[in-house]
Amino acid sequence: MSMEQPIIETRSLNLFYGSFQALINVDLQIQDRQITALIGPSGCGKSTLVRVFNRMNDLIDGVRVTGRVLVQAENIYAPSIDMIALRRKVGMVFQRPNPFPLTVAENITFGLEVHRSLPRSEFRRMIEESLKGVLLWEDLKDRLDAPALGLSLEQQQRLCIARVLAMKPKIILMDEPCSALDPIATMKIEDLMRELKRDYTIVIVTHNMQQAARASDFTAFMYLGELIEFGETKSLFRTPRVKRTEDYITGRFG
Amino acid sequence: MNVRTEQKLAFSVLFLCTVLVVLPVLVILGIIVVKGGSALNWGFLTAMPRAGMTAGGIMPAILGTLYLVMGAVLFAVPLGVLSAIYLVEYSREGRISRLIKLAIVNLAGVPSVVYGLFGLGVFVVFLGMGASILSGSLTLGIMILPVIITASREALESVPRSFRVVSLSLGASRWQTIRYAVLPHAIPGILTGTILGLGRAAGETAPILFTVAAFYLPKLPQSMFDQTMALPYHLYVISTQVPGVPENIRFGTALVLLLLVLTLNLAAILLRYRFRKRKRW
Numbered sequence: 007m008s009m010e011q012p013i014i015e016t017r018s019l020n021l022f023y024g025s026f027q028a029l030i031n032v033d034l035q036i037q038d039r040q041i042t043a044l045i046g047p048s049g050c051g052k053s054t055l056v057r058v059f060n061r062m063n064d065l066i067d068g069v070r071v072t073g074r075v076l077v078q079a080e081n082i083y084a085p086s087i088d089m090i091a092l093r094r095k096v097g098m099v100f101q102r103p104n105p106f107p108l109t110v111a112e113n114i115t116f117g118l119e120v121h122r123s124l125p126r127s128e129f130r131r132m133i134e135e136s137l138k139g140v141l142l143w144e145d146l147k148d149r150l151d152a153p154a155l156g157l158s159l160e161q162q163q164r165l166c167i168a169r170v171l172a173m174k175p176k177i178i179l180m181d182e183p184c185s186a187l188d189p190i191a192t193m194k195i196e197d198l199m200r201e202l203k204r205d206y207t208i209v210i211v212t213h214n215m216q217q218a219a220r221a222s223d224f225t226a227f228m229y230l231g232e233l234i235e236f237g238e239t240k241s242l243f244r245t246p247r248v249k250r251t252e253d254y255i256t257g258r259f260g
Numbered sequence: 261m262n263v264r265t266e267q268k269l270a271f272s273v274l275f276l277c278t279v280l281v282v283l284p285v286l287v288i289l290g291i292i293v294v295k296g297g298s299a300l301n302w303g304f305l306t307a308m309p310r311a312g313m314t315a316g317g318i319m320p321a322i323l324g325t326l327y328l329v330m331g332a333v334l335f336a337v338p339l340g341v342l343s344a345i346y347l348v349e350y351s352r353e354g355r356i357s358r359l360i361k362l363a364i365v366n367l368a369g370v371p372s373v374v375y376g377l378f379g380l381g382v383f384v385v386f387l388g389m390g391a392s393i394l395s396g397s398l399t400l401g402i403m404i405l406p407v408i409i410t411a412s413r414e415a416l417e418s419v420p421r422s423f424r425v426v427s428l429s430l431g432a433s434r435w436q437t438i439r440y441a442v443l444p445h446a447i448p449g450i451l452t453g454t455i456l457g458l459g460r461a462a463g464e465t466a467p468i469l470f471t472v473a474a475f476y477l478p479k480l481p482q483s484m485f486d487q488t489m490a491l492p493y494h495l496y497v498i499s500t501q502v503p504g505v506p507e508n509i510r511f512g513t514a515l516v517l518l519l520l521v522l523t524l525n526l527a528a529i530l531l532r533y534r535f536r537k538r539k540r541w
Contacts, residue, residue: 062429067352093431100429104422106441117430120440166426173430 011079013038013177013207014059019073021054023066028054030231032073036224041199041208043222043239045215047254050228052211056179059209060096061089078176094121097170099180103162105154105169110137110146113154113165117173136168140198160191164198178202180210184217196221215255219243227251292515299512313476313498314505318513320480324393324488325462325520328472331397331484332404332461337454339401340408344450347409348416349438368406373466375403380470393484396472403467404457411453415446448535455528459521465492475501491517 012035021029029051036042044052057063058075061082075082082092094117105113114133118124124132133150137143142164146152154165163183170178180199184192199208199221212218218225218239225239227248235242235251246252253259261269307317351357379399389395419442427441428434465473473493481488495513498505 060429062425065425065428090431090433093429098429100422100426102422104426106423106426107445116427116440117432120427120430120432120436169430 010037012036013078014209015074015076016055016058017074017076019055019058019075020071021051021058021063022068022070024068028231029058032233034226034233034236036207036209038207039203039205040223041203041210041221042224042226043218044209044211044226044228045213045218045254046228046234047259048213049230051231052226052228053181055228056181056209056211059177059179060093060098062098064089090121094173095175096177096179097173097175099163099166099170099178099183101182102186103159103166105157105162105165107153107155109151110154110157110165111150113169114172116169121173132172136172137165139171139202140164140168141201142168158191160187160194163187163191163195167198167202175206177207177209180208182211182213185213192217215243227254229254289518292511292518295507296511296513296515299506299508300515304509304512305516308478309476313502314509318491318494318509318516320477321489321491321494321513322516322520323480324473324490325492325517327393327481327484327488328396328400328468328490329458329461331393332400333454333458335398335401336405336408336457340405341412341450344409344412344416345438345443348413349434349442364406364409368410370403371466372403372464373469375399376467376470378402379467384471390485391470391472391474391487393472393481393486393488396468396488396490397484399467399471400461400464403464404461407457407460408450408453411456412446412450415449415453416442418449419445448531452528452532455524455531459524459528462524463492463517463521465496468493491520 014034014036016032016034019029019032019034020027032051032055034055044055046052054063058071059077059082063069063071071083077092077096081087106116108116111129111133114136115129118129118132134143134147137146142161145161146157154162157165163186167178167183184195187195196217199210202208203223210218210222222239224237225242226236227234227242227246227250229250235246235248237247242251243255246255304317305322306319308319310316347357347360351360376399379395379402383389383395383398384391389398423441423445424437427437432440468490472487473490474487475497477487477489491513495510495517498513499510
């Protein structure tokens with residue numbers, strides 16, 4: 007395993023929903039410009055963990071976090087953290103494609119509009135750049151003013167990724183991004199992830215082990231809130247070190 | 261009695277009841293149109309009343325009602341929409357927010373004459389605004405506040421949670437999320453509620469009775485501190501207080517008021533229909 011400076015690092019991370027502990031002592035290092043998959047049975051804490059990295063868990067009442075979470079060496083649970091900057095740096099793609107009921111172009115410029123980070127004259131260029139980034143430009147360049155909800159689900163999910171790209175993030179979190187898509191669309195999104203890897207760090211939550219095996223460089227296996235095993239995807243799937251990992255990836259439970 | 265005749269009988273009764281509901285509406289409309297239609301012309305809408313209100317037009321009353329409705333909306337819409345935003349987006353579910361919601365529901369059930377007395381006590385007397393367009397508008401505004409808050413709350417609540425989550429995940433603050441990701445999608449519903457409130461404000465007599473409405477004024481109001489004539493009260497005056505007003509003027513006035521309120525309600529329905537067709541989440 008190459009050990010450069012990780013882009014995300016957790017140290018003794020614990021997370022509680024009220025009195026329920028959803029993450030237990032998680033120590034994880036995520037490498038820059040690699041695809042890291044989080045796998046494990048439902049309720050193992052993988053979605054919770056990914057939502058730690060952009061602090062979306064804060065939306066839930068009664069969440070408490072202990073330990074340290076470093077993104078680019080900055081503690082994101084420090085009181086002084088700029089949440090807006092954090093979430094621009096760490097974008098998120100959700101389970102269901104969820105474009106706003108606006109046009110294709112308006113979906114991409116939503117973040118730019120909110121943050122006023124770019125003069126309006128640059129919007130057009132950014133729309134093109136973002137759509138090219140998700141390989142949607144050729145398909146949609148003549149339909150920028152079409153309603154986004156009229157697109158196919160796969161295109162909608164790509165558009166959601168493009169919406170994140172427009173924020174110029176460093177990291178893209180994907181929470182089961184293919185679970186609403188058919189197998190062919192799923193393959194295409196996986197291809198896209200490999201493209202995006204050149205410029206972005208990707209953390210993907212998936213309940214689909216084949217997807218993790220196909221698409222990721224590193225895999226973290228979680229169970230009941232604990233990180234059971236973490237390593238390069240190839241070796242984790244070929245020669246798991248922990249019995250429970252082996253049981254899970256061979257389909258004995260989960 | 262066998263099953264078939266029993267069913268027939270049941271359906272007949274149900275149908276009859278439905279007809280009985282529709283009938284009064286048609287009869288009221290019919291009588292007013294037949295008796296008042298002949299008064300309706302451009303002069304009637306644009307002229308001052310003459311000869312002790314037994315001739316001429318009803319322009320000052322129409323204008324007064326428009327002023328009052330505008331004033332009520334200017335006051336109630338910002339207040340209502342902002343408090344709805346607070347209730348839906350900011351307040352936590354708890355005893356206080358439940359109490360506020362209960363208060364709003366009850367506010368909607370207060371008889372309009374009570375609003376009139378409230379306006380008299382608070383605006384006219386206590387705050388010294390006198391009987392004026394300002395007092396009347398504020399009174400009407402408070403009366404339609406629950407309508408606007410309730411409609412706005414429903415509109416805000418119908419915006420999917422995912423819009424808020426996505427917006428926050430893109431780094432928007434909570435206020436930016438409301439401003440850019442929630443409010444634009446709630447506006448049709450808010451607008452519908454506003455128009456319904458408008459219709460209610462235009463038609464009510466009791467709230468303006470003590471706070472603004474004048475029996476007769478020879479000239480138009482000059483500022484919001486003046487009294488004004490208003491359609492519902494004018495209708496009451498010429499129907500019961502002034503002898504010798506021709507029937508077609510009385511019914512013509514009723515027709516104008518009715519058309520005004522129906523037009524507003526129709527606009528609300530059309531608006532809602534148009535946006536319902538457009539939204540697809």
